[in-house]
Amino acid sequence: MAAMQYTVIAGCGRLGSLLAGDLSKQGHSIVVIDRDETRFTNLSIEFSGFTIAGDVVELEILQRAKVDRADCFLATTNDDNVNLMVAQVAKAVFQVPVVIARLFNPAREAVYRELGVATISPTKLSADAFLHSIQTSNQSQV
Amino acid sequence: MTQAANRYRDYLRARYRCILGYTGLITAIVGLLMLTPLALLFFYPQERAVAPAFLVPGLALLAGGLILWRLLVPRTGATLSYQEGAVIVVLAWLVALLAGTVPFIWLLKYSFVRAFFESTSGWTTTGLSTVDVLATSHVMLFYRSAIQWAGGAGLAIIALSALAGPTGPGISAAEGRGEQLVPHVRRSATIVLGLYTAYNVIGTVLLRLVGMSWFDSVNHAFAALSTGGFSTRPESIGYWDSATVEAAIILLMLLGTLNFLTAYTLLHGKWRAVIRNGEIHVMAFLIPLCAGALFFLVTLNLYPTLGKSARVAIFETVTALSTTGFNTIDYRAWPSFGWIVLIVLMLIGGGTGSTAGAIKQYRVYVLYKALVWEVKRMFLPPGTVTEPDAWVGETRQFLNDARIRQVALFVFIYLVAFFVGSAVIAAHGFTVQESLFEFASSIGTIGISVGVTSADLPQAVLWSQIIGMIMGRLEFFTVIVGVGKLISDARQMV
Numbered sequence: 359m360a361a362m363q364y365t366v367i368a369g370c371g372r373l374g375s376l377l378a379g380d381l382s383k384q385g386h387s388i389v390v391i392d393r394d395e396t397r398f399t400n401l402s403i404e405f406s407g408f409t410i411a412g413d414v415v416e417l418e419i420l421q422r423a424k425v426d427r428a429d430c431f432l433a434t435t436n437d438d439n440v441n442l443m444v445a446q447v448a449k450a451v452f453q454v455p456v457v458i459a460r461l462f463n464p465a466r467e468a469v470y471r472e473l474g475v476a477t478i479s480p481t482k483l484s485a486d487a488f489l490h491s492i493q494t495s496n497q498s499q500v
Numbered sequence: 501m502t503q504a505a506n507r508y509r510d511y512l513r514a515r516y517r518c519i520l521g522y523t524g525l526i527t528a529i530v531g532l533l534m535l536t537p538l539a540l541l542f543f544y545p546q547e548r549a550v551a552p553a554f555l556v557p558g559l560a561l562l563a564g565g566l567i568l569w570r571l572l573v574p575r576t577g578a579t580l581s582y583q584e585g586a587v588i589v590v591l592a593w594l595v596a597l598l599a600g601t602v603p604f605i606w607l608l609k610y611s612f613v614r615a616f617f618e619s620t621s622g623w624t625t626t627g628l629s630t631v632d633v634l635a636t637s638h639v640m641l642f643y644r645s646a647i648q649w650a651g652g653a654g655l656a657i658i659a660l661s662a663l664a665g666p667t668g669p670g671i672s673a674a675e676g677r678g679e680q681l682v683p684h685v686r687r688s689a690t691i692v693l694g695l696y697t698a699y700n701v702i703g704t705v706l707l708r709l710v711g712m713s714w715f716d717s718v719n720h721a722f723a724a725l726s727t728g729g730f731s732t733r734p735e736s737i738g739y740w741d742s743a744t745v746e747a748a749i750i751l752l753m754l755l756g757t758l759n760f761l762t763a764y765t766l767l768h769g770k771w772r773a774v775i776r777n778g779e780i781h782v783m784a785f786l787i788p789l790c791a792g793a794l795f796f797l798v799t800l801n802l803y804p805t806l807g808k809s810a811r812v813a814i815f816e817t818v819t820a821l822s823t824t825g826f827n828t829i830d831y832r833a834w835p836s837f838g839w840i841v842l843i844v845l846m847l848i849g850g851g852t853g854s855t856a857g858a859i860k861q862y863r864v865y866v867l868y869k870a871l872v873w874e875v876k877r878m879f880l881p882p883g884t885v886t887e888p889d890a891w892v893g894e895t896r897q898f899l900n901d902a903r904i905r906q907v908a909l910f911v912f913i914y915l916v917a918f919f920v921g922s923a924v925i926a927a928h929g930f931t932v933q934e935s936l937f938e939f940a941s942s943i944g945t946i947g948i949s950v951g952v953t954s955a956d957l958p959q960a961v962l963w964s965q966i967i968g969m970i971m972g973r974l975e976f977f978t979v980i981v982g983v984g985k986l987i988s989d990a991r992q993m994v
Binding site: 362364382383385386387388389402403404405406407408422 | 579580581582667668669670680682683684685686687688895
């Protein structure tokens with residue numbers, strides 16, 4: 359187990375809840391924020407962190423989650439704009455060392471990079487996987 | 501169809517391997533704990549003869565538990581759900597209670613029921629006892645304090661603090677310690693155990709400073725902070741008859757009954773959140789009120805000096821509310837009013853997430869808030885949005901109908917059990933007052949007595965008190981869920 363880290367996760371959908379459960383199982387301290395309280399039912403039984411029901415774009419909610427003390431901030435809401443904004447706030451206002459945002463639209467990646475926010479784009483990842491599969495199947499046919 | 505049933509059976513078998521494995525881990529911890537009284541042989545070498553009564557069960561549990569754990573739990577560890585946690589808690593408590601009887605049967609030659617009663621009273625931090633403490637070895641007395649210490653911390657918290665404990669919050673939630681201090685269950689358990697150990701060290705030194713011997717200090721610190729209440733003196737704290745000793749014990753009892761989360765918030769200097777805390781309000785209201793009522797209506801005419809009357813009033817209020825069960829006087833001389841004040845305090849009990857028992861102040865506070873909310877709503881227009889809240893730790897939580905329903909149902913089942921148990925005692929020829937007092941003391945894991953609990957008590961009364969203590973400590977639902985799951989799964993697997 360790596361050293362214990364304090365991670366704040368914005369958004370408790372399929373991705374956010376999965377990350378929260380896995381990180382919690384590994385022994386990290388986790389706080390998950392979501393606007394909709396019913397989404398916390400997505401969390402697995404491995405999760406032993408805290409949940410906060412509230413809007414992540416509000417500074418007060420981030421303060422309550424003690425983002426200022428976080429080692430890592432993951433923005434996984436289903437809205438690119440929200441992810442960008444809260445990731446920027448986490449980086450600039452709260453000075454979190456590691457900030458990663460999910461990004462659906464790969465066209466915006468350049469903008470994010472300029473702002474110093476690391477991104478992971480499921481769209482781009484699946485596109486790459488598709489291309490890779492096509493190439494390997496082409497090669498095997500030749 | 502049969503294939504699906506087979507698959508389910510295989511799944512259940514795999515889960516029960518984990519469940520038994522972690523029960524083994526807790527068994528090993530219980531075994532280790534039973535060996536700790538032997539450390540006292542360094543100071544009291546003349547008591548060497550008692551050693552086998554601790555060595556044999558301790559080593560057996562340690563070895564058996566470790567084997568179960570190593571064989572059954574996968575190397576990667578496992579995550580437990582609340583229901584599985586409940587099964588482990590029920591099994592582990594059974595093991596602990598049964599193992600706890602061995603020294604009583606071996607050394608004091610008690611019958612099984614009586615030994616089981618003593619063991620349960622210790623583990624559940626009740627403190628009712630039929631032991632003649634003057635004729636008992638130091639090692640045995642310390643053993644009683646040690647099981648109260650562990651029962652106060654909780655087997656789940658101790659198991660989670662162990663490096664190899666299970667992951668997930670299932671088991672601590674099942675033992676009624678679901679509230680966490682920090683957003684990870686194991687770290688939270690470690691901090692709780694650390695705080696508790698620090699309390700005990702400070703408490704021991706404090707009691708030594710106010711005039712107890714080292715041996716009495718350790719035992720009384722353990723018993724006060726676990727809100728257990730076993731004493732090494734037949735007169736309990738009354739033996740010292742000293743204002744400073746009583747003040748120190750009151751402080752420790754209050755610390756024991758304080759929610760660990762509140763203590764942690766306090767340690768971080770967040771006074772405001774603590775002042776808003778509902779449990780603090782309940783204590784700040786009840787202690788002066790009840791101590792005042794006891795002083796003017798009960799103790800003022802009973803004791804020779806004003807000072808003694810005031811001390812008794814305050815001490816008995818705190819011992820009942822904190823569910824500790826030390827006493828400084830004999831309640832049999834008290835008028836009925838004093839008894840009813842103590843019964844009400846015993847029913848309310850201590851803080852949630854502390855070592856205390858009974859209904860608990862948080863639940864009483866929630867019901868009070870809900871009542872005020874209901875009345876207020878009657879005066880407001882129908883569509884008004886209201887938000888009743890309660891402060892827990894440093895966060896504000898809102899009360900919703902689901903929460904209030906849970907709390908109300910718990911209070912209902914608690915009171916039903918309270919009256920059934922009292923009826924059992926009354927059926928054996930005790931008065932209504934005695935029955936209510938003694939059973940409130942059992943089910944709330946308090947331990948003050950009006951003389952019902954004695955060595956020659958009928959078996960049915962002892963058993964009802966035993967069941968009351970276990971149900972009170974594990975908060976009913978865990979026992980119901982754990983036993984229910986065991987029965988239904990056993991049917992599937994056989």
